Amino acid sequence: MRVLKMTVIAFPLALGACATTLPPGITAPDAGFSLVADKTRAATGRKSVWLQTSAQSQQVAKEIHALTHRKTITADTAVQVALLNNRGLQASYAAVGLSAADIWQESTPENPIVSVGLLGIGAPELGLFRALESLARVNLLDAPTRKRRVAVAQADFQRAQMQAVVDTLTLAAETRTAWIDAVAAFETVTFLNQASQAADASSELAQQLGQTGALNRAGQAREQVFDAELAAQTAEARLAASVAKEQLTRLMGLWGTEVDYFVPDALPQLPGGLRGTGAIEAQALQNRVDLEVARLSLAATAQAYGLTDATRVLTDLEVIAGAELERELGEDGDVETKILPQAELEFQIPIYDSGKARMRKAELSYLQAANSLAEIAVAVRSEARVAETRYRGTYAIAKQYRDVVLPLRRIIDDESLLANNGMITSTFELLIDVREGLGSKLDAAEAKHQFWLAAAGLDAAIYGGGGGAGGGDAGGVELAAGGGAGH
Amino acid sequence: MMNRRQLLGTGVAGATLVSTKAWSQTDNRSLPEAALTDAAGTQPPVVPTSGPDYNPVVTLNGWTLPHRMKDGVKEFHLVAEPVERELTEGTTAYLWGYNGTSIGPTIEAVEGDRVRIFVTNRLPEHTTVHWHGLILPSGMDGVQGLSHPGIPPGKTFAYEFDLIKSGTFMYHPHADEMVQMAMGMMGMFVVHPKDPAFRRVDRDFLIMLNAFDIDPGTYIPRIMEMTDFNLWTWNSRIFPGIDPLVVNKGDDVRVRVGNLTMTNHPIHMHGYDFKVSCTDGGWVNPDVAWSEVSIDIPVGAMRAFDFKAEHEGDWAIHCHKSHHTMNAMGHDVPTFIGADKTNVTQKIRRVQPEYMPMGTAGMADMGEMEMPIPKNTAPMMSGWGKYGPIEMGGMFSVVKVRPGVASDDYADPGWYENPPGTQAAEWTGEVPEPMQVADATTRYTDPPVSRG
Numbered sequence: 001m002r003v004l005k006m007t008v009i010a011f012p013l014a015l016g017a018c019a020t021t022l023p024p025g026i027t028a029p030d031a032g033f034s035l036v037a038d039k040t041r042a043a044t045g046r047k048s049v050w051l052q053t054s055a056q057s058q059q060v061a062k063e064i065h066a067l068t069h070r071k072t073i074t075a076d077t078a079v080q081v082a083l084l085n086n087r088g089l090q091a092s093y094a095a096v097g098l099s100a101a102d103i104w105q106e107s108t109p110e111n112p113i114v115s116v117g118l119l120g121i122g123a124p125e126l127g128l129f130r131a132l133e134s135l136a137r138v139n140l141l142d143a144p145t146r147k148r149r150v151a152v153a154q155a156d157f158q159r160a161q162m163q164a165v166v167d168t169l170t171l172a173a174e175t176r177t178a179w180i181d182a183v184a185a186f187e188t189v190t191f192l193n194q195a196s197q198a199a200d201a202s203s204e205l206a207q208q209l210g211q212t213g214a215l216n217r218a219g220q221a222r223e224q225v226f227d228a229e230l231a232a233q234t235a236e237a238r239l240a241a242s243v244a245k246e247q248l249t250r251l252m253g254l255w256g257t258e259v260d261y262f263v264p265d266a267l268p269q270l271p272g273g274l275r276g277t278g279a280i281e282a283q284a285l286q287n288r289v290d291l292e293v294a295r296l297s298l299a300a301t302a303q304a305y306g307l308t309d310a311t312r313v314l315t316d317l318e319v320i321a322g323a324e325l326e327r328e329l330g331e332d333g334d335v336e337t338k339i340l341p342q343a344e345l346e347f348q349i350p351i352y353d354s355g356k357a358r359m360r361k362a363e364l365s366y367l368q369a370a371n372s373l374a375e376i377a378v379a380v381r382s383e384a385r386v387a388e389t390r391y392r393g394t395y396a397i398a399k400q401y402r403d404v405v406l407p408l409r410r411i412i413d414d415e416s417l418l419a420n421n422g423m424i425t426s427t428f429e430l431l432i433d434v435r436e437g438l439g440s441k442l443d444a445a446e447a448k449h450q451f452w453l454a455a456a457g458l459d460a461a462i463y464g465g466g467g468g469a470g471g472g473d474a475g476g477v478e479l480a481a482g483g484g485a486g487h
Numbered sequence: 488m489m490n491r492r493q494l495l496g497t498g499v500a501g502a503t504l505v506s507t508k509a510w511s512q513t514d515n516r517s518l519p520e521a522a523l524t525d526a527a528g529t530q531p532p533v534v535p536t537s538g539p540d541y542n543p544v545v546t547l548n549g550w551t552l553p554h555r556m557k558d559g560v561k562e563f564h565l566v567a568e569p570v571e572r573e574l575t576e577g578t579t580a581y582l583w584g585y586n587g588t589s590i591g592p593t594i595e596a597v598e599g600d601r602v603r604i605f606v607t608n609r610l611p612e613h614t615t616v617h618w619h620g621l622i623l624p625s626g627m628d629g630v631q632g633l634s635h636p637g638i639p640p641g642k643t644f645a646y647e648f649d650l651i652k653s654g655t656f657m658y659h660p661h662a663d664e665m666v667q668m669a670m671g672m673m674g675m676f677v678v679h680p681k682d683p684a685f686r687r688v689d690r691d692f693l694i695m696l697n698a699f700d701i702d703p704g705t706y707i708p709r710i711m712e713m714t715d716f717n718l719w720t721w722n723s724r725i726f727p728g729i730d731p732l733v734v735n736k737g738d739d740v741r742v743r744v745g746n747l748t749m750t751n752h753p754i755h756m757h758g759y760d761f762k763v764s765c766t767d768g769g770w771v772n773p774d775v776a777w778s779e780v781s782i783d784i785p786v787g788a789m790r791a792f793d794f795k796a797e798h799e800g801d802w803a804i805h806c807h808k809s810h811h812t813m814n815a816m817g818h819d820v821p822t823f824i825g826a827d828k829t830n831v832t833q834k835i836r837r838v839q840p841e842y843m844p845m846g847t848a849g850m851a852d853m854g855e856m857e858m859p860i861p862k863n864t865a866p867m868m869s870g871w872g873k874y875g876p877i878e879m880g881g882m883f884s885v886v887k888v889r890p891g892v893a894s895d896d897y898a899d900p901g902w903y904e905n906p907p908g909t910q911a912a913e914w915t916g917e918v919p920e921p922m923q924v925a926d927a928t929t930r931y932t933d934p935p936v937s938r939g
Contacts, residue, residue, distance in 0.1 A: 194837070194838050195838075197834050197837050197838055198834075198835070198838045198839075200834055201831045201834035201835045201838075204830055204831050204834065205826065205828070205831045208826035208827055208828070208831065209821055209822075209823070209826055211825075211826070212822070212823075212824060212825035212826050213825075214821050214822040214823070214824070214825075214826070215821060413839065415704065415861060417839060417841055417842065418704075418859055418860050418861045419703060419704075419817075419860070419861055420842070421843065421845075421858035421859060421860050422703060422815065422816070422853075422858070422860035422861065422864060422866060422867060423816050423817060423820055423845065423846065423850065423853055423867050424703045424815060424816060424817045424820075424860070424861070424864070424867075425817050425819075425820065426817060426819065426820040426821055427823070427828075427831075427835070427842075427844075428821070430835070430839065430842065431835065431838075431839075434835075434838045434839050438838070
């Protein structure tokens with residue numbers, strides 16, 4: 001296993017004077033945002049940091065500089081830098097503190113944990129990162145939510161924390177996507193540069209043949225215009241790569257001397273096999289933080305209307321296969337869940353009923369929120385299925401290029417050289433075959449790009465934060481046809 | 488090495504099964520055995536042991552079909568079938584031919600003979616044999632549908648006619664002719680004069696001009712090609728796969744050439760002038776024959792020319808259409824002469840590291856460099872002589888005139904040793920200033936200055 005650099009930042013825990021009546025945490029400067037050092041140390045995952053002091057900022061800035069300045073950064077590093085350095089994320093974290101302050105006087109919530117592992121790309125320890133992330137989120141979600149004394153405030157607090165997690169995951173996913181896009185853009189530039197060299201050689205050869213009297217002006221121009229067009233195409237690709245890298249820079253919050261980082265010239269090769277995606281819908285329903293946010297909103301609504309004080313008359317609303325709603329009255333008022341054939345797909349939405357007419361409006365509001373949650377759950381399932389299909393589909397496509405198309409291209413290249421040796425074909429034809437081979441390499445690189453986007457999108461579909469990832473139709477670069485002098 | 492039969496696919500395999508039946512029928516009918524060969528070298532002449540005497544011919548890189556006499560009729564057995572022919576070392580073609588070879592074996596007979604030629608069809612489609620140039624009954628002329636029905640796969644037909652004139656003739660299918668000739672189905676038919684002493688020579692060579700379009704790296708001819716052939720062959724061989732014409736000094740020599748390509752071929756022989764002795768129509772009266780050093784062989788025609796082998800040496804004999812002395816090459820390759828490929832080469836090697844620049848000083852580097860080229864492809868020009876690459880391919884051979892060669896010896900005697908003082912060599916003395924002109928103006932040689 002690769003050993004990742006530990007970046008544990010110790011936060012001074014300054015307790016206020018009145019903290020004696022409250023458990024530590026709420027009154028701390030990083031209330032709601034403590035780190036579980038021992039667990040992260042075990043996993044060596046990187047953490048997000050809520051910067052509140054200049055000392056912290058300086059330390060982080062120093063670390064960012066060390067990670068980025070004239071360095072070629074990996075996807076992991078990019079995500080780490082973004083989590084440490086993105087100011088939008090810090091704003092999100094501040095919201096957690098604000099909501100913590102709201103319940104300062106009333107609550108002693110357990111300190112939830114916000115820790116984000118890296119989903120990784122092409123990293124053998126991929127699974128470990130996911131495990132860490134899952135662990136951190138479970139800790140967060142398991143924080144008690146039903147202490148009556150502070151129910152409403154705590155629900156808000158939890159929601160703020162969840163939103164912070166969503167923001168963190170979203171930033172991580174966007175950063176990873178941006179890194180993948182940027183590297184793919186530079187890989188495209190690499191192949192176009194090679195194609196440009198082939199076109200440049202054709203153009204120069206055409207010019208030479210013009211001088212010796214073997215090629216007329218039209219024939220020369222045909223070769224040269226292709227070279228010129230390809231040069232324009234290459235310049236466009238370079239521009240696209242710069243823009244893509246700038247997007248990554250923005251997400252990482254870099255400026256000044258830190259923008260002189262590099263990304264690799266090529267995306268990692270396809271992995272040997274796919275990772276298991278069994279019961280991805282169930283995983284998503286269990287793990288999606290945005291879903292949890294919606295659920296907490298529902299709870300907050302319930303608490304705001306005092307529904308938790310009412311007698312529960314309805315059992316859980318069960319959403320099965322994204323459409324079916326089923327209500328079942330509990331015998332003794334307890335929640336009774338009907339086990340359905342696809343138990344792993346079960347997602348429960350609690351429905352409460354005060355049993356009092358005056359709460360009618362509140363009930364309807366609650367039902368409205370519950371159905372919205374159900375809708376989100378349907379979307380989560382669908383997104384999970386799409387992510388899995390895309391993950392497998394893009395892998396099959398990229399594998400087809402790697403295992404079938406490119407080896408065939410190699411045969412064409414080899415035979416083209418032999419035919420050129422035998423003066424059976426001309427140098428121009430050799431170069432056309434070279435360019436067409438590079439066109440296939442471009443297609444293969446684009447297929448690989450789509451696969452890595454889909455791989456990142458798979459994690460986002462399970463854990464949330466998938467706004468940016470998911471593999472859009474970026475589209476490959478298509479080489480213009482060559483001039484083919486001598487035909 | 489040439490192989491015998493080659494299965495070319497299910498259709499052919501089917502034909503082979505059918506032909507097994509044909510073979511048993513052959514046995515039942517007591518047909519003459521159909522001789523086969525698996526060699527591509529020139530086989531010595533077959534001296535007749537039955538029937539009237541004649542002076543046998545030698546088919547370059549070929550052979551003569553044996554016959555048997557039955558009730559005063561000379562019987563032959565041709566089998567039309569798929570064959571593999573080694574065009575030259577390392578290059579094999581999948582063709583159709585006769586009795587294991589393309590071209591088919593030469594049929595030799597004598598003016599006045601009655602011949603009966605059994606033709607067994609082991610091809611996947613019907614065929615016929617047309618006896619090109621012979622005078623015979625209309626029903627024996629072998630034109631599918633016109634003279635007689637085609638010979639179906641697996642069947643044997645018999646052609647029978649009298650040979651009423653001597654000369655050089657050919658045989659080839661006249662059924663699906665375009666395909667079957669493009670696939671290599673052809674052979675030569677020599678009718679000797681009744682009098683063995685008439686226009687007798689010591690050595691009598693046969694060359695059939697044929698052509699194929701076989702894409703480099705492939706094996707089977709493109710039968711639809713009309714003009715852009717890339718393999719110009721003698722007896723379905725390309726140089727350096729063509730044997731030399733070995734001659735004893737002082738011999739009277741005849742070369743008979745038939746042309747079944749789609750273009751004419753000016754055959755040029757070095758070191759000699761020669762006289763046309765026989766055309767399609769018959770023998771040329773020696774009194775009116777004129778001397779030449781090249782003879783144009785028209786499409787579908789036969790010519791024979793004679794010479795006395797007085798001049799010792801290795802003398803080239805070849806078609807004078809210079810593309811016809813090349814093997815597979817690209818006709819769309821631009822002329823690179825004079826182009827500076829230095830920078831281009833560096834650029835190309837970044838994307839194709841093994842690229843070699845060629846052709847910038849002409850094509851001779853093709854003859855010298857032994858670069859890897861596609862499989863089953865003969866280099867455009869190849870073959871080495873005593874002094875280096877000969878830079879020829881296709882329709883090219885060497886007439887080797889040596890003293891003391893036995894009358895039945897046709898083996899390659901090796902390269903000729905030029906006697907001292909008879910070979911061009913570097914001049915080490917003072918070189919006179921060459922005369923040059925720089926424009927295209929017509930000039931008259933200055934009249935000699937009067938010294939009186």
